[in-house]
Amino acid sequence: MDEAARAVLARNDRGGYTVPTDRLYPFQWNWDSAFVAMGFAIFDIDRAYRELERLVEGQWDDGMIPHIVFHAPSDTYFPGPEVWGTRHRIATSGITQPPVFGMALRHVHDAAVAAGRPDAADRTLALFQAALRSHRWWLSARDPHGLGLVSILHPWESGSDNSPAWDEALARVPPTTTTAIRRKDTGHVDPAMRPRDEDYQRFIHLVDVYRDCGWEPARQWAVAPFKIADVQMTGILARSTADLIYLAEALGLEGERAELASMHHALTTGLAGRWRPDLARFVSLDLVSGEDVGAPTQACFMPLVALHVDHTQLQAVEAEIKRWLEGMVVGLPSTAPYSQAFEPKRYWRGPVWAVVNWLLADGLRMNGALELARQIEQSTVSAIERSGFCEYFDPTTGEGLGGDAFSWTAAAYLVLSRRGHGPSAQATRP
Template identity: 40%
Template sequence: MINIENRDAHLIEEAKATLIKNDLGGYTVPTHGLYPFQWNWDSAIVALGWLPFDEPRAWEETTSLLSAQWKSGMVPHVVFHKHSDTYFPGPDIWGVQNSPDSTSITQPPVLASVIKILFEETEDRALAESQIKTIVPQLIDYHLWWYKQRDPENTGLVVSYHPWESGMDNSPAWDAALEAVPCVDWEYTRRDTSHIDASERPHKKEYDRFLYLVDFFRKMNFDDTLIYQDCPYRVNDVSIISILHRATKDLLTLCEKIGVSNDQTAYLVKRLDLTEGAISKLWCSETNMFHSFDTRSNTMCKARTSAGLLPFFAGLVSEQQTQPLISVLDKWLEHSTYAISSTHPDDPNYEPQRYWRGPIWIHINWMIAIGLEDYGFSQQAQRITEGSRACIYKSGFNESFHAETGARSGGADFSWTAAMALYWLLPNTTEKG
């Protein structure tokens, strides 16, 4: 019989080694080759992995990301700190004239929630106090950008302009909305399928539209007003809305702790109220789930995905919605020892190993589990935690995991999975040093 304590200790050392291997000096790549740059929500999650054994490095991960913040307040989804030809599209395609080079879109803003954790759990209080004074104003600017530029009509629900912003690139939730986007009219060579089998990656028809949108942003000169008016893809993404809502609450808690109270924080409070009043638009009584909404066609994105559980993380599930949504989750969890698939197994677009159309993503599980605990559903939270742990016991630190077997899916030696192991799944035997 395997000694569980020895197994966990070995995994912890492997997880640390994975982060160290992927560290390029102040920022951590998700994995070499496939993703050779700094990704926004990856780095936020990765900071939690550094926290148990290298507090200064955890903070550095976040400040490195924020070093690429635009004057508008936007924090880009990829920062191109160093040249690499193993990824496409690179800075030449994006056409952004910033230093450092970056993309022109963002990603789910989990960063403020992570910073709150860093601030509360860093043992070196002098370090935490010195970092937070610089970071909080940057986070405020980022959240103000989200609300003002991505919801200029004050609907309470921000919009996304690209599936890559969701982080859930080829989720079936975007299928219909993407159909309205033209295909790019130039030839290109993908790099992702040279690292990972094509059966695990988005289809070319999706990439054609992804790249059309990249071209569109550049042609609009990255003007937020023009893009809001004319972007052919404009979606109320329930995952982004949920993560932003939780992050804004966490940011306001940080502001209170360090004595920041002004017109900006008052505005953020009002935006929370707006979202709480608007979130019911994303609830579907037919599926008993939350869904994203295509604002161009005024239709709900009916695919059943794990994004529809993230309102638990945000605290946006009403008393009337709670039990129906939990009933959906309970049946979902019956499908596999490994939990939880990114697309519901009964959804017609479910593919257990194709990127965001089925595989399990550990950082999403972490957020869902936190939300379930907040609502008092400890049994379901524990089931997701155990399923996540089973994934890393079975296959190590991979980008994602086959929804039914727990086998590797996507890239290997993956930073955010190693980070989740260190911070969440194997915390009791992790020691700082």
């Protein structure tokens, strides 16, 4: 399996960057590549650095790292660069994705230092500066009012495209578009496993709106019909910020360390305020309606990667996660099985994702819930060993779903399968 996982990464390598899987996702995706870099770091540190270096080739001058970098043309994916209409020096999309980059950079740097790489500091420093510019963009463009919570303006930015968390907000978005929709995904994967056509119409309506703004952050913020202060995004950003603080200290960058510490304090304070004891989870905030996003999805537990919760909160979270795991062959489902919105085979409405489990297990470990973390890790590894390196898994059966030979699932296997061989620095650090 270890050799097979490496073979998946080799198969999807396009010359310094990795596609998630052939044809279905033929370009470089932001958070996919961050996870892939951590997988590469286990056996090829140079290639791990290169993955991140190729990703930041697409970074915009304002600091945003887009969710797709179109390094080479392909006609197997929609929407392509002609729909986005961005004006970056390399063709990219106009939105971003969860900022796992800082976490990945620390992981790769630590591996390079442990291996005695003489170029570790120099290569890390260049990527650190790109990461810092990205974090500055997040705070200025996506938290302009200083809530300590960063917002998504499109469901695709969350990484959890058709999650039930977005149902109410997305229903307010008109399904009309000025762009002809030519879906390619349902030609590669069973439509029952993908977002519905009506979801896509609203997704593309949002692209139209922001393209008409010239992709300028202030204009987008002002007109956005979809605006969610997302606890998953904020939790990942806060964790990546903590990892950048570690790197700033390692590189002797005191001014940057102080700036990042201020960011981290703001983000963790904002996150802590989103805890809802009656639900035993954290909730996002719909900035258009002013209402909490109460849908029970995996995002509700993602703040654990950044926060040290108190004993009462941890007990409540553990009990709630165990409730979600009851009767499941593999967990954690991306939507609570008791929810009316639960669909075990449809993308982010129920299936299990290996990289989500990786992050959640890290958060549980950081908070001392080691047994539950191990249960989730081992369940994930077993599902991959049974069904292969699939994009996601049916929690009720363990069946592999979506694309196959999937890069981030292979990377997750390489990391999680080693968790039983001693303590994991990735999981135990603050």
